[in-house]
Amino acid sequence: MTRSVTVRVPAKVNVQLAVGGLRPDGFHDLANVFLAVGLYDEVTATPADELRITCAGPGAAEVPLDATNLAARAATALARRHGRTPAVHLHIAKDIPVAGGMAGGSADAAGALVACDALWGTGASREELLEICAELGSDVPFSLVGEAALGRGRGELLEPLPVGGTFHWVFAVADGGLSTPAVYAECDRLREAAGTGATTADVPDPEPSPALLSALRSGDATALAAALSNDLQPAALSLRPSLAATLEAGTRAGALAALVSGSGPTTAFLVADAEQADRVAAALRASGTCRTVRTTTSPAPGARVCEPATAH
Numbered sequence: 684m685t686r687s688v689t690v691r692v693p694a695k696v697n698v699q700l701a702v703g704g705l706r707p708d709g710f711h712d713l714a715n716v717f718l719a720v721g722l723y724d725e726v727t728a729t730p731a732d733e734l735r736i737t738c739a740g741p742g743a744a745e746v747p748l749d750a751t752n753l754a755a756r757a758a759t760a761l762a763r764r765h766g767r768t769p770a771v772h773l774h775i776a777k778d779i780p781v782a783g784g785m786a787g788g789s790a791d792a793a794g795a796l797v798a799c800d801a802l803w804g805t806g807a808s809r810e811e812l813l814e815i816c817a818e819l820g821s822d823v824p825f826s827l828v829g830e831a832a833l834g835r836g837r838g839e840l841l842e843p844l845p846v847g848g849t850f851h852w853v854f855a856v857a858d859g860g861l862s863t864p865a866v867y868a869e870c871d872r873l874r875e876a877a878g879t880g881a882t883t884a885d886v887p888d889p890e891p892s893p894a895l896l897s898a899l900r901s902g903d904a905t906a907l908a909a910a911l912s913n914d915l916q917p918a919a920l921s922l923r924p925s926l927a928a929t930l931e932a933g934t935r936a937g938a939l940a941a942l943v944s945g946s947g948p949t950t951a952f953l954v955a956d957a958e959q960a961d962r963v964a965a966a967l968r969a970s971g972t973c974r975t976v977r978t979t980t981s982p983a984p985g986a987r988v989c990e991p992a993t994a995h
């Protein structure tokens with residue numbers, strides 16, 4: 684009997700990304716307001732003789748299929764804790780832009796954990812899953828929980844946030860990716876160059892914006908647009924100056940606000956409703972400043988089994 688388990692996991696946009704100083708361990712303390720959006724990867728786990736990763740979908744060619752794949756690392760971590768071998772085939776149906784600042788790899792890690800836990804009957808607690816997520820990467824715990832959350836520490840310490848309505852988004856996917864460590868390093872370099880210093884001794888502790896949290900709570904898109912911020916945006920623009928033209932094209936088309944998504948290079952446009960999303964998306968496509976355009980809404984649920992384990 685071959686059983687398989689499929690888990691659907693959302694992408695994220697950071698509606699606030701306040702970056703503190705560089706810590707001795709190489710990470711930065713954050714006030715990271717995550718919002719899950721309705722673009723999803725699906726991870727399917729099927730028993731196999733040994734760990735095997737396959738991937739299909741846009742950008743699949745750039746996804747590593749060896750032990751460095753975050754989904755493979757997740758399965759291995761769970762198996763090790765429970766004294767078993769990760770004998771599983773993980774298939775990733777990829778729809779989240781690769782290296783796009785939308786936590787695609789993190790989504791696959793969270794998806795693999797939930798899928799393997801269900802397939803193997805491990806019965807890991809939520810706390811254990813969150814602990815493994817945090818070991819795998821700063822964004823991975825949020826991929827597990829979804830919806831909206833404030834991430835403190837390096838982004839792994841989560842506090843759920845209430846969201847009072849549906850927000851509409853357009854995402855412009857750029858050609859090629861940006862390396863997350865390179866974008867953080869560029870942020871430090873820009874701070875040093877500005878003479879402010881880049882360490883925790885130099886940079887004020889990052890704090891969530893009360894206006895932003897209030898806009899999320901009330902579901903007010905205009906108020907959220909006024910409060911969006913991303914401290915990594917200057918660094919992403921410095922490494923990829925062409926993103927300025929994309930931000931400008933979406934703003935000119937009437938978006939309420941435009942910003943770089945996380946470490947980029949995907950750009951995010953908050954719009955009033957589905958009609959405005961279609962208009963902004965059409966203008967971005969016509970601008971020739973990006974590879975593809977996606978429209979979606981938020982919030983979205985975290986990693987969820989989307990098919991019961993089936994017997995064939």
Ligand SMILES: C[C@](O)(CO)[C@H](O)COP(=O)(O)OP(=O)(O)OC[C@H]1O[C@@H](n2ccc(N)nc2=O)[C@H](O)[C@@H]1O
Pocket residue numbers: 697700709710711712713715784786789819820821822823836837838863864867945946
């Ligand atoms: C930019 C964001 O996507 C915003 O949510 C995240 O902060 C990045 O999270 P992630 O991709 O899961 O990153 P990790 O795999 O944990 O870390 C990759 C690298 O990014 C840098 N990094 C990451 C998180 C953080 N709080 N400070 C950092 O400086 C470090 O150089 C680290 O070695």
Ligand SMILES: Nc1ncnc2c1ncn2[C@@H]1O[C@H](COP(=O)(O)OP(=O)(O)OP(=O)(O)O)[C@@H](O)[C@H]1O
Pocket residue numbers: 745746747751752753754775780781782783784785786787788789791792822860861863945946947
């Ligand atoms: N399952 C995976 N899917 C995509 N990339 C992966 C995966 N596993 C490892 N990687 C590696 O991670 C790199 C970053 O990919 P990812 O799509 O997670 O970036 P990202 O969305 O910018 O991440 P984040 O927003 O969390 O910083 C890729 O270039 C790839 O080499």
